[in-house]
Amino acid sequence: MSDKIHHRKTINTSLAPEAIGTYSQAVRIDDTVYISGQIPLVPGTKTLISQDFSEQLTQVFENLSAICDAAGGSLADIVKLNIYLTDLSHFAAVNQVMSAWFSQPYPARAAVGVASLPMHALVEAEAVMILHQTN
Numbered sequence: 001m002s003d004k005i006h007h008r009k010t011i012n013t014s015l016a017p018e019a020i021g022t023y024s025q026a027v028r029i030d031d032t033v034y035i036s037g038q039i040p041l042v043p044g045t046k047t048l049i050s051q052d053f054s055e056q057l058t059q060v061f062e063n064l065s066a067i068c069d070a071a072g073g074s075l076a077d078i079v080k081l082n083i084y085l086t087d088l089s090h091f092a093a094v095n096q097v098m099s100a101w102f103s104q105p106y107p108a109r110a111a112v113g114v115a116s117l118p119m120h121a122l123v124e125a126e127a128v129m130i131l132h133q134t135n
Contacts, residue, residue, distance in 0.1 A: 006030055013070035016063040017041035020118065026067050033071045033129040037084070038063040039121035053090045053122050054097055060125050061101045073131050078107045080128040087122065088113040094123075 011026035011033065012018075019025060019036070026035040040049045040056035041063070049059040061075070068074050083094060094111055107127070117124050 011035075011067060011071045013066050015043055015066035015070070017043050017046065020046070026071055028071055028131075031131045033068070033073065033131065035064060035067050035071075035078075035127040035129060037082075037124045037126040038067070039118055039124045041119070041121075048119060048121060051122070053087075054093055056122050057090075057094065057097045057125075058100075060123055061097070064125060064127055065101070068127075068129055071129065071131070073129050075101055076103070077129045077131060078102075078127045079130050081107045081109045082126050083109065083111045084114045084117060084124045085111060085122070086114060086117055090122065 006029050009028040010024045011028055013025065016025055016038065023036050026033050038060050040059035041047065042049055042059065043063070043066070049055050064078075065075050068077065085091070085094070088111075091111060098106075
């Protein structure tokens with residue numbers, strides 16, 4: 001059994017949508033940040049950006065980026081990304097939009113088809129980020 005004390009911190013930023021349920025935007029344990037699923041809500045409005053898939057995914061990455069920044073990192077620090085799609089025909093668009101937000105080495109990723117998402121969003125993404133500095 002380890003005697004290591006783990007430091008827990010809740011991450012919140014007004015630059016990403018506030019939680020619409022009983023969860024935090026992100027939780028940091030030591031140098032690992034677990035980022036809750038982000039749907040394409042415009043911060044402060046509780047409304048979807050549009051019904052266009054690429055615009056929705058772009059908003060999701062903007063929300064993830066804001067949370068990464070609030071936690072002391074960036075999208076480049078994400079090591080695992082899970083993307084949920086209501087229509088797997090958007091898979092090619094995922095790769096296209098991601099290329100504008102991520103560069104090599106890319107995070108490990110899963111893209112999963114789901115029946116529905118909150119607020120009728122077309123896409124949701126959650127992530128795990130590893131920080132290399134102490135904040």
